[in-house]
Each structure stands twice: as structure tokens, then as C-alpha cells.
Amino acid sequence: MKKLVSIVIPAFNEEENLITIIDRIEKVFExxxxxxxxxxxxxxxSDNTINNLKNEIANKHHLYFIEFSRNFGHQAALMAGLNNANGDCVISMDADLQHPPEMLTQMLQKWEEGYEVVYTRRLPDPSLPFKKRKFSELFYKLLNSLSDVEIESGTADFRLLDKIVVKNLNQFKEMDPFVRGLVKLVGFKQFAIDYIPAERFKGSSKYSLAKMRRLALHGVTSLSIKPLYTAVYLGFFFSFLSLLYIPYILFAFYEGTEVSGWASLIMTVVFFGGLQLIILGFLGIYLGKMFMQAKNRPNYIIRSTNIK
Structure with missing residues (x-):
């Protein structure tokens, strides 16, 4: 009996790309x-993505859709696909064709060799804006320094997961999950494939720098409580620095050179005030996540689907 492969594609305003990526995937599987x-x-x-998709489904028995009631975000869309996939393995990829469908052959080959997770690493793309490339590098450095799992630079959501991995991921009941971190967290036998991303077929990227910043902060606070430990270490560090100021004060009194240091006092207050706000911000984020998790709301709401 032939094995079933599920392809999960989150789509947000991709009316110009969907038919093309479906056709290219079909050609690969031929x-x-x-x-x-x-x-x-x-x-x-908000465009004709869902209408174009429903028209295409009429002629394709292997094509399914899930329509959200509103925009819940890329990670929620990815989890919805994993929750509803029935394949012996599940491959997730973006709809903009920067994840080449032709790589599916190589990914499936590694899966047949016994790897339960086959993920991809995007090689540096010189055509990307300088700011975006640098922020991507900083994103992974920050994520790895502040989390308990290591995510390699260039790793995104173009990967193959065996059904046993999908089964375990579906057991996570996290509010607003960070999927690429969870995949590393669950473990299993993993293999990486390097690739050069293709040019976006049509349309514009949905990931602005602001969204990337939010994703970085979300990834750090979803995978670890290391930022809280970092805050404690910073507190000890600056407390130690303040002790070093005592000999200077005593020497100034001894020499009679003490001066009312208004400027240095204000700078110190502002600096430590900012540090306290950062620490309180981390605490607030974690408390906010606990608050939202306690509500036990669904990560997404389905308006319609043809999956039975």
C-alpha cells in the first residue's frame, strides 16, 4: 500500500501564488x-485566495482547505494543518514558492532512510535587504542565547515531520505556539538540508521587521525562562558595580573633593529605571502568557473546511 504524504501550506493573501504551487507539487508527485x-x-x-482555492478543489480530489474566521497568524495556521493532516509524514511549506517544491523528493528520500524530522536551512540570500539579513542573524543569536534549545540560523517552517512527531506536537496545548522551537524540543532523529531560497513568485512578503521582532520575542519567551535568570544576573552584576563606587566616595571625602553630582545622579537613576522596566517587562510577558493560557482559548477558529 502506498504511503500518504500530507503537504500543509499556510496562506495569507496568496491568490497569485496558490495555483502555481499546487501545480508544481503535483508535477513532483507524478x-x-x-x-x-x-x-x-x-x-x-482579504483577497480571492479562498475563492480561487474552492474553484480549484472541484477538479482535484487530493486538495483540501481550512478557512479561518479571521487572521490568527502563521504559526496558528501551521498548527491547524498539523492537527488535520492524515499522512504518514507531513511537509510544511510557504505559499510564495521561496520553498522550492522540487526539494520534496530529497526530503522524502531522507525520511525513507529513517529520519523522523527533515528540516531545511536557508543559505544567506544576498538579494535580501541588508537590515533583514542582519536582523535574521541577530534573531537566531538572541533565540539561542536565551532559550533551552538551539535553532540553527536559516531554519524556518519548511520541513518534513514523521507522523509520530506530528502526533506528539498535537499533544502540546500551548497558547500561541512557536512551532520551529517545539520541533527541536521534541527531539527525534533529525537531518538538515541546506538550500538557496527561490525568488518570491508574486506578491510581497508578509513578514515585516516589526513582525520579525515580535516573533523573536515570542520565540524566546515561549521556549525558556532564561530571560528571568538573565534579569537576576543583571541585578547581581550592577549591585556589584555599585559596591565598587564606595572606595571612590571614601577617597573623595578624604581629599575633600566631593561635589554635588546632579548629572551623574540623574544618569544613574535613568539607567537603573530603564533596567527595572526591562525586567518588569519580562515578568509581565510571562504573567500575560500564563493569563492567556489559563483562559484555554483555541489558537484558531475554523469558518469552513472540506476535511471530513
């Missing part, structure tokens, strides 16, 4: 001995 299904998760698109 040469492979697998059954396959394509699950498109429409993340509250």
Missing part, C-alpha cells in the same frame, strides 16, 4: 510512488 494530499490553510485572507 514521479514519486506516494499518495498525497495538499492542505491549504487560509489565514483570514
Amino acid at each position: 514521479c514519486l510512488g506516494y499518495n498525497f494530499e495538499i492542505i491549504i490553510v487560509d489565514d483570514g485572507s
